[in-house]
Amino acid sequence: MITAKIKGQPEALEAVIIRFVGDSGDGMQLTGTQFSDTSAMFGNDIATFPNYPSEIRAPQGSLYGVSGFQVHIGSVEISTPGDEVDLLVAMNPAGLKTNLHAVKPGHTIIVDTDSFTKKNLEKAQYETNPLEDNSLENYRVIEVSMTSLTKESLKGVEGLDNKSITRSKNMFALGMVYWMYDRSTEHTEDFFNKKFKSKPNVIEANTRVLKAGFNYANTLELIPNSYTISPAKMAPGTYRIIMGNTATAWGFLAAAEKSGLELFLGSYPITPATDILHELVKHKHFGVKAFQAEDEIAGIASAIGASFAGDLAITTTSGPGLALKGEALGLAMMIELPLVVVNVQRGGPSTGLPTKTEQSDLLQAMYGRNGESPVIVIAASTPADCFDFAFEASKLALEHMTPVILLTDGYIANGSAPWKIHSVDDMPEIKNNLVNEVKENWHPYNRNEDTLARNWAIPGTPGLEHRVGGLEKDSVTGNVSYVPENHEYMTKIRAEKIKRVQNYIPDVEVEFAQTGDLLVIGWGGTYGSLHSAVKQINKEGYDKIGFAHFNYINPLPKNTRQVLARFKKVVVCELNNGQFSKVLSNNFNGCEFIQFNKIQGLPFGNTELIEKFKQLVQ
Amino acid sequence: METAEKKYTFKDFTSDQEVRWCPGCDDYVILRSMQKALPDMGVKREDVVFISGIGCSSRFPYYMNTYGMHSIHGRAPGIASGVKLANPDLSVWIITGDGDAMAIGGNHFIHVLRRNIDLNIVLFNNEIYGLTKGQFSPTSLVGQKTKSSPYGNIQQPFSPGELAMGAQARFFARIGGNNPKDMTNIFIESHKFKGTSLIEVLQNCVIFNDGCFKSVTDKTVKEDQQIYLEHGKPMIFGKERNKGLILNGLKLEVVTIGENGITQEDLLVHNAKEQDPTLHQMLIRLQYPVATGVIRSFDDITLEERMDDVTKQVKANSNFKKTDDLFFSGETYEVK
Numbered sequence: 001m002i003t004a005k006i007k008g009q010p011e012a013l014e015a016v017i018i019r020f021v022g023d024s025g026d027g028m029q030l031t032g033t034q035f036s037d038t039s040a041m042f043g044n045d046i047a048t049f050p051n052y053p054s055e056i057r058a059p060q061g062s063l064y065g066v067s068g069f070q071v072h073i074g075s076v077e078i079s080t081p082g083d084e085v086d087l088l089v090a091m092n093p094a095g096l097k098t099n100l101h102a103v104k105p106g107h108t109i110i111v112d113t114d115s116f117t118k119k120n121l122e123k124a125q126y127e128t129n130p131l132e133d134n135s136l137e138n139y140r141v142i143e144v145s146m147t148s149l150t151k152e153s154l155k156g157v158e159g160l161d162n163k164s165i166t167r168s169k170n171m172f173a174l175g176m177v178y179w180m181y182d183r184s185t186e187h188t189e190d191f192f193n194k195k196f197k198s199k200p201n202v203i204e205a206n207t208r209v210l211k212a213g214f215n216y217a218n219t220l221e222l223i224p225n226s227y228t229i230s231p232a233k234m235a236p237g238t239y240r241i242i243m244g245n246t247a248t249a250w251g252f253l254a255a256a257e258k259s260g261l262e263l264f265l266g267s268y269p270i271t272p273a274t275d276i277l278h279e280l281v282k283h284k285h286f287g288v289k290a291f292q293a294e295d296e297i298a299g300i301a302s303a304i305g306a307s308f309a310g311d312l313a314i315t316t317t318s319g320p321g322l323a324l325k326g327e328a329l330g331l332a333m334m335i336e337l338p339l340v341v342v343n344v345q346r347g348g349p350s351t352g353l354p355t356k357t358e359q360s361d362l363l364q365a366m367y368g369r370n371g372e373s374p375v376i377v378i379a380a381s382t383p384a385d386c387f388d389f390a391f392e393a394s395k396l397a398l399e400h401m402t403p404v405i406l407l408t409d410g411y412i413a414n415g416s417a418p419w420k421i422h423s424v425d426d427m428p429e430i431k432n433n434l435v436n437e438v439k440e441n442w443h444p445y446n447r448n449e450d451t452l453a454r455n456w457a458i459p460g461t462p463g464l465e466h467r468v469g470g471l472e473k474d475s476v477t478g479n480v481s482y483v484p485e486n487h488e489y490m491t492k493i494r495a496e497k498i499k500r501v502q503n504y505i506p507d508v509e510v511e512f513a514q515t516g517d518l519l520v521i522g523w524g525g526t527y528g529s530l531h532s533a534v535k536q537i538n539k540e541g542y543d544k545i546g547f548a549h550f551n552y553i554n555p556l557p558k559n560t561r562q563v564l565a566r567f568k569k570v571v572v573c574e575l576n577n578g579q580f581s582k583v584l585s586n587n588f589n590g591c592e593f594i595q596f597n598k599i600q601g602l603p604f605g606n607t608e609l610i611e612k613f614k615q616l617v618q
Numbered sequence: 619m620e621t622a623e624k625k626y627t628f629k630d631f632t633s634d635q636e637v638r639w640c641p642g643c644d645d646y647v648i649l650r651s652m653q654k655a656l657p658d659m660g661v662k663r664e665d666v667v668f669i670s671g672i673g674c675s676s677r678f679p680y681y682m683n684t685y686g687m688h689s690i691h692g693r694a695p696g697i698a699s700g701v702k703l704a705n706p707d708l709s710v711w712i713i714t715g716d717g718d719a720m721a722i723g724g725n726h727f728i729h730v731l732r733r734n735i736d737l738n739i740v741l742f743n744n745e746i747y748g749l750t751k752g753q754f755s756p757t758s759l760v761g762q763k764t765k766s767s768p769y770g771n772i773q774q775p776f777s778p779g780e781l782a783m784g785a786q787a788r789f790f791a792r793i794g795g796n797n798p799k800d801m802t803n804i805f806i807e808s809h810k811f812k813g814t815s816l817i818e819v820l821q822n823c824v825i826f827n828d829g830c831f832k833s834v835t836d837k838t839v840k841e842d843q844q845i846y847l848e849h850g851k852p853m854i855f856g857k858e859r860n861k862g863l864i865l866n867g868l869k870l871e872v873v874t875i876g877e878n879g880i881t882q883e884d885l886l887v888h889n890a891k892e893q894d895p896t897l898h899q900m901l902i903r904l905q906y907p908v909a910t911g912v913i914r915s916f917d918d919i920t921l922e923e924r925m926d927d928v929t930k931q932v933k934a935n936s937n938f939k940k941t942d943d944l945f946f947s948g949e950t951y952e953v954k
Contacts, residue, residue: 037949040951041949041951043951043953187949231953234953235953236952236953236954237952237953238946238950238951238952238953239950239951239952239953240945240948240949240950240951241949250941250944250945253941253944254941257940257941262704264700264703264704266696266700283938283944284928284929284932284933285932285933285936285938285939286938286941286944287929287933289703289704289925291699291700291703293696293699293729294725294726294729295725297693297696297726298693298695298696298699298725298726298729299696300696301689301693301695301696301697301699301700301726302696302697302699302700302703303700304689304696304697304700305669305687305696305697305698305699305700305701305702305703305704306700306701306703306704307700308685308687308697308700308701309667309700309701309704309705309708310704310705311704313700313704327690328690328693330690331689331690335687420953421945421946421950422945423942423945423946424940424941424942425942458705459664459665459666459667459685459701459705459708460664460665460705460707460708461664462662462663462664463664464664465663465664465683465684465685466685466686467633467679467680467682467685467686467687467688468686468687468688469679469680469686469687469688469689470688470689470690471688479635479680480635480680
């Protein structure tokens with residue numbers, strides 16, 4: 001099915017999008033990760049997007065059991081994993097069926113023909129074999145009997161059962177793709193040597209299969225060309241590939257070191273936030289106290305206790321968990337203690353779509369508590385800047401004595417990208433409001449005149465013994481007070497304290513056109529999609545379109561109104577039914593906000609954004 | 619925990635807040651017993667923390683001149699756990715009631731006991747909801763008429779002690795709410811014990827459940843109806859000190875010294891430190907006499923000790939001293 005038109009010289013490409021798909025047990029996440037790491041080491045910019053079912057091992061061959069990993073690599077700046085793919089590697093019919101729609105016509109599909117059995121075709125609900133019925137004639141299909149070739153290459157390796165032989169076929173596919181994109185197998189071989197240190201036969205098997213795939217692609221006449229992608233132009237420095245959740249965890253490690261406080265995490269496992277817990281429990285060498293509690297409520301409760309006792313305290317969760325934490329978060333707000341709550345958003349409502357991404361917890365973060373209960377809300381926008389915003393959330397919590405909700409989402413939390421490593425020495429200072437001296441007329445609710453943050457007297461400090469609690473308290477003494485005027489005063493002070501955070505956060509920046517016809521607004525994890533769409537449409541000559549992306553949601557940056565006024569139209573793009581748009585409407589009377597919403601558990605696609613923007617400026 | 623140099627009196631632990639429980643409430647006895655016990659614990663005032671949930675009992679921290687938090691309903695065990703793990707040098711007390719600990723906070727209650735963090739839990743059990751004005755609680759008796767059970771409670775109650783034993787409690791004590799002398803001693807014992815200790819106070823609610831423990835705690839009957847257990851001492855009770863407990867098959871039996879050839883040597887000797895909880899459970903379940911005092915006090919490793927061990931080990935074997943060591947480790951690459 002390889003036609004003459006695709007024969008020719010090696011192609012030089014700016015960027016390419018590859019998707020590996022197979023059964024959830026086929027090792028597609030590993031294959032994709034290896035390919036992206038190798039490419040990053042080579043100097044490419046990358047963005048990745050794993051997409052997997054919530055079932056750990058869904059029935060083999062089923063449509064809903066398909067697991068995929070998409071990687072976008074390039075010699076130019078890459079800001080998203082991309083939408084339409086250039087190369088699809090499908091390890092079984094179900095993978096082909098569920099992903100074919102994403103392949104650009106004329107582009108390449110590699111399939112393992114051994115898996116196209118009658119049984120697997122039935123499970124994938126194919127009536128006829130797509131490899132035989134001409135339904136793929138718009139694509140270049142490379143048919144490889146990968147399973148048999150894998151078995152063949154492993155002849156003579158001792159101590160492997162049939163299952164592990166079959167399972168290493170993903171390395172055959174990886175070897176082929178390495179050759180196609182002119183990548184060395186070295187990084188992956190190193191990986192085997194480290195990972196299977198005590199199992200030399202496993203190292204040998206995987207290495208052999210990887211090389212077999214590489215050589216197969218090299219020698220096979222059926223693959224007429226290879227592609228080269230040069231290194232991207234990136235700022236000089238030391239880099240590593242980092243996943244969003246890891247970056248979040250590391251941001252907290254950095255904040256603890258910078259602030260000189262010990263880090264306490266109280267958490268309960270929930271998809272897709274659990275990897276932050278997994279990461280932080282490893283770092284006992286930095287004195288991290290990670291406490292897996294009996295439920296979400298105990299998770300935040302323990303963090304509140306640790307904060308009361310003087311730790312940098314955090315709790316991590318996803319949407320349903322934030323709902324459970326609501327009452328305790330209100331307590332932390334009321335007793336004005338520093339606390340960071342990370343919500344790695346997923347599809348909602350209720351259990352929703354646990355493994356899919358969405359931005360639908362914004363209003364919950366803003367308002368999901370009883371009473372007048374403002375907290376700081378910020379959002380990270382890329383896998384790498386999860387580090388910066390975890391650090392920033394800690395800084396704001398400690399300096400302003402308030403809970404901070406940090407919103408990330410499944411897309412950036414599981415995605416990975418190059419991160420220019422930040423040394424802690426280069427991070428900004430973190431002050432705190434600790435007090436340890438007994439002064440005349442000291443009260444626990446004495447406030448900093450500028451920030452209105454109350455002072456932080458922790459147990460163990462002689463002479464500053466005091467009680468806090470969820471009941472309203474007197475503005476001066478901190479004792480319980482039911483005085484009507486006092487309650488109103490305290491409510492306003494708590495609101496004003498959050499409002500004043502505006503004085504300590506950066507202005508929102510506008511990229512591309514600074515004034516003009518259309519301002520594209522986004523927040524949080526959609527930065528990559530929106531940035532690349534606005535960039536592309538500007539290249540196409542639509543140069544009156546600007547882009548403003550928000551990381552600070554509550555309070556909003558000071559210059560927001562002024563930015564809005566510079567454009568004729570404003571479109572707010574978000575992966576929900578218009579929540580940030582509501583927040584903006586509440587804050588800026590008289591501005592009209594056009595909404596562009598997507599609620600499919602998926603990130604924005606480039607094409608749909610560009611179409612929308614063009615329609616709005618026509 | 620550092621020892622206090624200063625000798626405190628109960629006044630040092632009394633805050634300037636007016637106590638607002640109903641006149642005649644046993645809570646006053648508990649408060650005063652605690653204020654009296656603290657000077658004898660040898661702990662510095664600034665190292666003492668009281669964490670409560672919601673309910674009448676949970677006003678307690680406001681009346682103690684120590685660090686304290688009046689938190690939210692049922693969640694004090696979580697908050698207290700965080701305080702103690704953040705700073706293991708503190709003496710941390712949870713103040714709770716039967717609704718707070720066993721209804722809304724039931725999950726936290728069993729898990730805090732299971733983990734064995736060095737915390738002290740004082741459970742004010744009055745078999746009723748007081749602050750919401752008289753609904754049945756998880757310890758109310760079947761048939762008990764309350765605001766939410768006008769025809770009699772139809773829900774089976776928990777026995778706090780049995781629930782605690784099911785949750786692997788290492789320390790359990792029970793005491794009448796009108797017995798400040800023994801209560802003070804029990805608080806001191808609880809403080810000394812390394813691990814989670816639970817003290818059930820049989821606390822009379824004068825307004826909504828008056829007399830609920832009268833048949834056991836009333837001064838006229840308590841010596842005959844209660845057996846006050848002390849580690850290493852024979853299980854004797856009664857005004858005449860002539861009654862005792864023996865094990866008959868799989869049951870505890872009340873016997874009288876001097877009858878049927880029974881002497882003091884035949885009686886069981888209380889071993890609170892025994893790991894096997896079987897006998898402790900039987901004592902907890904006993905209806906006559908009702909067992910009070912420290913019923914179980916089994917020394918075991920605490921969670922914070924385990925945490926500390928692991929941390930020390932990891933620190934000793936790790937090359938990561940600063941976060942930079944981690945960030946720049948492993949697979950990094952240079953862009954020029």
